[in-house]
Amino acid sequence: MGRKNSFKTFAKEIPTNIFSGFVVSLIALPLGLGLALASGAPPISGIIAAVVGGIVTAILGGSNVTITGPGNGLVVVILAAITTLGNGDMQQGFLYTLAAIVVSGIIMIILGFLRLGSLGDFFPSSAIQGMLAAIGIGIFAKQVHVMLGNLNAKGSIIELMLGIPEGIKYYFTTDNQSVFYAGSVGIISFLIMVFYSKIRNRYFQLIPAPMWIVVLSVGMHYYYQYFSVALYPIEESLLIALPNDVMSNFAFPDFGKLLEFDFINAVIAITLIASIESLLSIKAVDKLDPLKRRSNVNKDIRALGLATVISGFLGGLNVVTVIARSSVNVNNKGTNRSANFFHAIFLVLFILLFATELRKIPLAALAAILVYTGYKLASPENIKKVFRIGKEQLIIFLITLITTISTSLITGILVGIISTFFIHVVINKDIMLFLRNLLKPNVLMFKEDDKYFVSIDNFSSFLNFTKLKSKLNQIPENEDVIIDFSLCDFVDHSVMENMNSYAETFKRKGGHLEIIGLDNYSTRSDHPFALRKNIPDFIKPKKGVLTKRQKSLQKIGTELNWNYLPLQEEKISELPTFGYFKTRQINKVSNIVSNDECSFFDVEFSEGEMIAKQVIRASMFYIKLDKEIPEFTLDREGFFEYIYHFAGFKDIEIDNHPDFSKRFYLSGKNQEKIKELFTDELIFFFESNPYHHIESSKQGLLILGKERLAGVKEIKALADFGIRLQKIISS
């Protein structure tokens, strides 16, 4: 039945997927051509990658709404490979690069089978940001010149960047008509890219910006052909070259350099970028999926690898999962992998039907699309974002960026990883923390009271994030999870960022993921993703920077119209009067939310003395009473953990409530008064609510949940319990 039904929905959704595939292909066409050109490869190779990718991953892939094809990130790597492997001969270099692409595809298949999709977690996020920005700058630097009509700009990324003013000057002063017109088309195209999103016209927005550029430049060609007396002003060499017979002229890889160092280097770089780009995109697209499905990353990597092998043999580029096209797919209501398939089919149709028209597109127009892509990757906005997270992240980002630009991608990312580690060591002033605990398992996960509890020990950073991730991935996203970092001495930015994305996923799917144990940590900025370091007890935390939990507590306070104080200098004076604190020394009371009668707070106290000392943090609720009540403790029957023994006093049986007496352990000195206090209403309240440890001093009540810090959700439950109890008791 299930299978039949799913087939039915599949069939029903085909039309929307065809439409979505069509819209995506409108973008994929110019992007495919442009990315291939920017890589120094024949334009058709980009289309081959998109077509093969679309078909193969649609059939064998493990994700749902992703679109595959040639990727931005690969431009720089492929260009470098073609140049170095070809020793100046771009055509031969391309054939060698195809072989590298095939090999990298095979490696991806193997990685997929070995379930190494998690390999991507070993890259610190600021280093990846830096690498992506470097790729953006690489694309930008080269394509600006092409956009201005100059195909001959050569040199390293830095030289190209420095040559930009010269290039602009050349464009304005040139007497070459062809270059001037091509440059104008490029600049207009660039303006279209920039202002597209700002034009709020429904009909204009029907066609994506890159397709407008294609349509307009083809239209311009026809204008010159049919309406104008003048000849088309842009010469052949500045237009896209497509083979005459698209279906038969496939380039075939040349495996002649298989064992050479440069070749292996190229394979590693291609595989690295292809997997990182794909993994990041798959993760990002999963967050966009309206049906909230979880992608099978390893299966997808295998499919991408196979697609890359086939694409390489047919003379196409790498196949990776691409974020921009995928999000267009989601926006156009693509629901399953068939959209990717249809996008491939439409591309084939375009190439077969409109090959002549496509040959009219000036290279400058495509370059404009890429300049825009490159700019977005390296935009100052991104740098600002990184800086907001923390100075040290900016340092990592810049080190990676500069090394990548000035050397190569592999060196860049390696230096990024090493510098991240180095900075972590410097911040902690302790290298042993990392070395000693690197290989140890550090994550404990268990299910208790229908809640998942995850505790992380030692440190949590990009180095050991996979361990945490593999545990978290085993939790269904509609469950409640509490992640406790309080045993961790150090949590880095990559982990914080990932935790945030997990929290989002859980929220989207109806679950709840919460982080506790970070309130005592020092941070270097007030950004929620900033890295955190545990500060020893003797250093007071700086004021001002609140954690997410503290902010939530503050919010609860505002909602209730209560006061919130992150730290109180003087301790709540009533606390030590409770039996619970007779044997426990209160160190600190923090995160206090209170009004005149009630308050809830985190309290840090220690048990035992000297070396037997243990520091414990727990959340509690305190009710101040106007009238005097007898001292008592109330607990779950048989739950001896908290009991402060009133010497010689046994469980008090309340008449007419055998069930209550069976379930609760009530003790106190003044039996008569206690029995008086426990009215039917109060007993019914206790019976119908979850167990808490409750204790009274003469003037107040103390309510305890678990003997640890409570998550925000638990705090809310505790507050609710406390407020209702207060009403009953004081009435």
Added chain:
Amino acid sequence: MQIFKKILIGIAFSPNLKANLFEAIRISNMFSAKLVAVHVGNKTDEKKQKLQLLLNEAPNLNTPLNTIWQKGKPVNVILETCKNEGIDLLILGALQKENLYKYYVGSIARELTRKSPCSVLLLIKPSAIRVPCKHIVVNGLKDEKTKDTIKTAFKIGNQLDCKRITIVEEISQAELDIKVSDDISLRKATIEKAKIKKREDLRVENILSEIDCKETTLKIQSIFGRRGYSIGHYAKIKRADLLIMNAPKKMGFIDRIFPHDIEYILSELPTDLLIVK
């Protein structure tokens, strides 16, 4: 079930001696066992006097203390004494990492733990004044020794007047032959986990049916994770006072390079640890 009738404590004249000795005396009294103290080194009047001073301060020992003075290598002497005297329980002190609330087992104690013919009790925070033991965590993994270990745990719980025992079943991730990679496999894995948990719970309940545990607050907790590691981490979070584990089958050279089972705990003791032979 293990009954500890004869307890051995090594005496080094270190600042910790008082706490160690007091703790050992208390434990011997609770178990109504004989206490044997061995010092590796010369028997001098000064040392004798020091020991006597401490003993005068200490709580009364129910049975007289037997002190052995012998020269030699600490590990060999202690192991030999264990054999010769028919010791059931060897008490060792752990060391604390400076400044941190972290404890580890020193090299001699570690070697003793590995080679000891009898059960070993490692104390992380021996104290001159008694800190009551309120929560015992004991392993419940699938092993022939487990039954005995759990029984011992209940016996000790009784003797120490500890009312709360948690049995932790560590289930190796490898038992779950489904790898989680998408929604469907996640659902399958979750169901499978519940099944394994039920099976393991049943196994432990079977063991418990032979034990009288009405008096204690009992909890069975299953954890999917690395064996030997998870239970230590759990004991740490739950702030258990005593962790009781099976003695490992054998510990070779390779086990120390690629730590597993008990080695994780020895490198960072979460609580007092009793290894039941």
